[in-house]
Amino acid sequence: MYLCLFESSDAAHLAPLTDLRGVAEVRSARYTLGEALSVAFAHDALVLHTRDAVAPVVAERHPQATVNALPRDAGVLFVSAHALPHPSWVSEVAGAVGDAKARTFTDGDALIAAWCPDPAALPADLLTSDALPVAPFGDAPTTDLGTVPRITRLWHLMDHLHDALARQLPEASPKDTGSVNPSAIIQGAERVHVAPRAEVRAGAILNAEDGPIYVDAEATIYEQAVVRGPVYIGPKSQVKTAANIATSAFGTYSKVGGEVHDCIIQSYSNKGHMGFLGHSILGQWCNLGADTNTSNLKNNYGTVSLRDPVEEAFVDTERQFMGLVMGDHSKCGINTMFNTGTVVGTSCNVYGGGFPPRWLPAFSWGSPEQGFTDYRLDKALEVAERVMARRNQPLTDGQRALLTHRFQATASQRAAMHPDG
Incomplete structure (x- = not known):
């Protein structure tokens, strides 16, 4: 059985923590959100769904997992990467695993989990969008789990x-x-x-x-x-x-x-x-x-x-x-x-x-007295590489590309915040 941890559109609300990582990689306590769910649900292999921009570095950090690709050879339990496991809902979802029919589990309108015994019946491109659509599971019987603790805003971690x-x-x-x-x-x-x-x-x-x-x-x-x-x-x-x-x-x-x-x-x-x-x-x-x-x-x-x-x-x-x-x-x-x-x-x-x-x-650089300007990308990458080397961690090509993407994607924000920079 595959365990697929999927993101929702709420991933964007968790920036800057999700700028360079998947939701499943965000620490909640001893474990990251993904680690806690992996402990809660027995599984044979892990599938991670995340935004396209961070998918390459997520794949680098999780070589044993499948990233943004839907397996076809065994049943898949989809679970929201935003959810914090709690016995009040984990046992009910886990009880559906192995059923011959698909089932979905929600908290109101939010999809929390779905059991799919035959993933071949799902669209091949299901995991290619930044947020998992609910539509493919629409005909399956649905159980409302009530309130499921989820991390959809930064302060929810607190x-x-x-x-x-x-x-x-x-x-x-x-x-x-x-x-x-x-x-x-x-x-x-x-x-x-x-x-x-x-x-x-x-x-x-x-x-x-x-x-x-x-x-x-x-x-x-x-x-x-x-x-x-x-x-x-x-x-x-x-x-x-x-x-x-x-x-x-x-x-x-x-x-x-x-x-x-x-x-x-x-x-x-x-x-x-x-x-x-x-x-x-x-x-x-x-x-x-x-x-x-x-x-x-x-x-x-x-x-x-x-x-x-x-x-x-x-x-x-x-x-x-x-x-x-x-x-x-x-x-x-x-x-x-x-x-x-x-x-x-x-x-x-x-x-x-x-x-x-x-x-x-x-990529803001400066002080309250002197104001802020752009942190030059080449200098930022140089410092990142130097800092990571002190802990014997490489700054990979994928990480460089993602940092470059974030620098470019936030240029207009910096221009608005410090136009003289």
């Missing part, structure tokens, strides 16, 4: 972070063989998982009374750091000395210091110094300079708006707490300040005093 962490982090087990210094303080030890080759150093405090803590392989929690669950610390990540961490998920090779809570770091990004990061999301290959601070609460305690890339306007998140969203390959200098509900696009460079605009288009 809405569901605590629950996603609680569901995705396992309890400790006798196989946990990481190194825990005897002077470390562990509260709720039955909910603290320290993986092989991970290390918790002297004086660190891990408190899992409010949620589990998972320290993955080769990760290090340095001296006197405080970690309050639920928290996921990915492989080879570092939590620096005196850090104060709560309710967050950090992917592979993240460096985290200062005060960080209710945050998601995709992977390979650094917030290694003092400063505050709250209710924020960082993509890959980001770096926050020392003493970078984000506001996540307005002085009037009102709800926070965030710029929607489709509506090209600020939209009320209905959240009281929302900080920074930063796209892949973006950086900021020391002492940078970000206002409540700021979106920084892909491959930006921000420095200087004062607050930058609450939205910066991709």
Whole structure:
């Protein structure tokens, strides 16, 4: 049986996180959305449906998966890549697998899943559009699943972070063989998982009374750091000395210091110094300079708006707490300040005093005092290659082409935001 994770038109609303990746590759907690669904639904092979622009790099990163092509030799379970697995709906969908007849599952008008025992009956070009059409499944019996948690807007990642962490982090087990210094303080030890080759150093405090803590392989929690669950610390990540961490998920090779809570770091990004990061999301290959601070609460305690890339306007998140969203390959200098509900696009460079605009288009370069201009594409690619090489990761031809595409596609946005650039 094939598991096909499909995108909807809502993928565009998740930019800049989806500028360089598929929806299934967006981190929700310990797992990306796709990884969580792959764990939830037993399958023999994986099919990924994504937008044409990012399909080549998605295929590079998932060589064992089929990308944007419909298999014909076995049944296919289609599941929305935006959906967060929950027993309330997963069991009902999984129960349809193996039926002789097709079935569909919805949340109101939104297609959540479809079981197709005979994919040969479906249009050959079904996965060639950016959003999966519902029409091919129109005659199948439909079950309304009620409310299914889905990530269709950036702030939904914050809405569901605590629950996603609680569901995705396992309890400790006798196989946990990481190194825990005897002077470390562990509260709720039955909910603290320290993986092989991970290390918790002297004086660190891990408190899992409010949620589990998972320290993955080769990760290090340095001296006197405080970690309050639920928290996921990915492989080879570092939590620096005196850090104060709560309710967050950090992917592979993240460096985290200062005060960080209710945050998601995709992977390979650094917030290694003092400063505050709250209710924020960082993509890959980001770096926050020392003493970078984000506001996540307005002085009037009102709800926070965030710029929607489709509506090209600020939209009320209905959240009281929302900080920074930063796209892949973006950086900021020391002492940078970000206002409540700021979106920084892909491959930006921000420095200087004062607050930058609450939205910066991709490939913006500059400061609040001096203004912003275009980040030259050749320089941006040069820096990306240099940064990735430090982690033994290549900047592939496909990634170069996608970054070039994003640079060209956002030229008009930059011209409107900083016409003198």
